[in-house]
Amino acid sequence: MRSLWSRFFGKNQFRADDSVAIAMRGDQVALVRSRFNGSTPVEVLSAHVHDVPLVDRGEWLDDQIDSMHLKGASCRLVLDAADYRLLNVAAPEVPQEETGQALRWRIQDLIDFSIDEAEIEFFPMPLSARSHRDHMLTVAVCRKDVLARCSNWCEAAGLNLQIIDIPELCLRNLISRFPEAERGVALLRLEAGRGGLLVQKEQALYVMRDLDVAGDNLLLRLLAQPEQGDGGQVDMLALEIQRSLDYYESYYGLPTLGSLVVAPLARNTQTLVDRLNQALGVISRAMDVSALVPCREPLDDATQQACLPAIGALLRGTP
Secondary structure, three states, X not given: OOOXXXXXXXXXXXEEEEEEEEEEEOOEEEEEEEEEEOOEEEEEEEEEEEEOOHXXXXXXXXXHHHHXXXXXXXXXXXXXXXXXXXXXXXOOOOOHHHHHHHHHHHHOOOOOOOHHHEEEEEEEOOOOOOOOOOOEXXXXXXXXXXXXXXXXXXXXXXXXXXXXXXXXXXXXXXXXXXXXXXXXXXXXEEOOOOEEEEEEEOOEEEEEEEOOOOOHHHHHHHHXXXXXXXXXXXXXXXXXXXXXXXXXXXXXXXXXXXXXXXXXXXXXXXXXXXHHHHHOOOEXXXXXXXXXXXXXXXXXXXXXXXXXXXXXXXOOOOO
């Protein structure tokens, strides 16, 4: 995918050795620091999660960057899922240089604000095995004022903003490092308020799906009182996952996936993995980011859960 929303990038002096990634989710902000050797991150130096209301975020970021002596560091920022939309749209039959404008016209009735207030980026989805199907694009739509606000935070903190990214593409960078990625693998990520499933083969994302059955109720029932059961919610989750895997196989004409990787939960990740192994026909396992990216200090599951998109952002463009 091309660089997202590049006209919002900052122009501060660049320190090539240090890089910072910031990922937002509700009132939480994940801040990850890495040091680069050439174009490859040597290791994650630190990863922290903080509760920061939106109104205080600019001042908080300035204080953090100042205290860490990171003025001038490169920065990659990951949007909160609530701040953008992903739309699947058939590729318009226009010259390549006119695609962006044609997409703006096509999606204007699919969003709840004026297209004049929107910035868009797009990337192609893999071709279907069904030859009569249109070539589909995924369009990311975000309000201009959201992007400008993020850019202003970074500029005021003295950071060199390189890219504004979205979690799905950041997680893709991590999935590419899974040993199962060459054959094809699914990543399940559950958070307190939402959940999602990504299906990827090599470098290409085939499925990006929000899961309605994920979130607060499942985590509370399954993890807080596992002995009382989950009210069938894991079975419903397994059904939604299986439907997505079936779609991947039939729509793209690809072999059955052999594994599902479960991103860390705040706690008791293995409990969910065990339940999914009982309910699904694919092997499930827990993810550990330290097996994919060297980390100076061990990261607990709660930190990994919040910081995965930021860590993935640091891997963009690396081998």
